[in-house]
Amino acid sequence: MMKYTSLFEAGEPLIATLNDLEVIDNPFWGVKGGKTVNLTLMWFNLPEKFSSQIPKDAAEFTSEEFKNVPELLVDGTDALKYSQPQVNMMGYLGSWMVDHSWDGLKGLDGEVLFEGFAKIFGEK
Known part of the structure; x- marks a missing residue:
């Protein structure tokens, strides 16, 4: 938990x-x-380093359509109600998370907290 914080x-x-x-x-x-x-473990959140790269005209995360990204409900038929832009944004986020962390992640103090997917899977 301390790593996630x-x-x-x-x-x-x-x-x-x-x-x-x-x-x-x-x-x-x-x-x-x-x-x-x-x-x-990967926990889908909305990292500031991701959300700050999304142009405001593409998605405003306080808008009605995107306010629950990435915490979309997945109970029963709820998954069938999501718009194509919502589903696409989740895909973009997941792809960005893997790509961004490929060579590792550092916490606020500069300590390496995740050694990266390259260590797990090898080079891209």
Whole structure:
């Protein structure tokens, strides 16, 4: 959570990796414990570094259409009610989050808080 707070304050997307999590037995799914994994989490928020790049005539995030981006409800048929611009903006945001953080993210104090997708997937 502290990583997310620092990233938010720096205007960055909320992406962090939890390292060396212990896998526990889950007989229902056939998972055997004992190994460790790294888990990268992305929380869709509206980073200032993203929203400041969007021209006001393209999307005003306080307008009725975009005021809930990126926190669009996904209950039942709600997903069918979204406009093409809303869906596109979510796609642009997700793409920007990955691209922007490819080589890592630093928090407000300059500390590297996410080492980047390049470390996970290799070069683009």
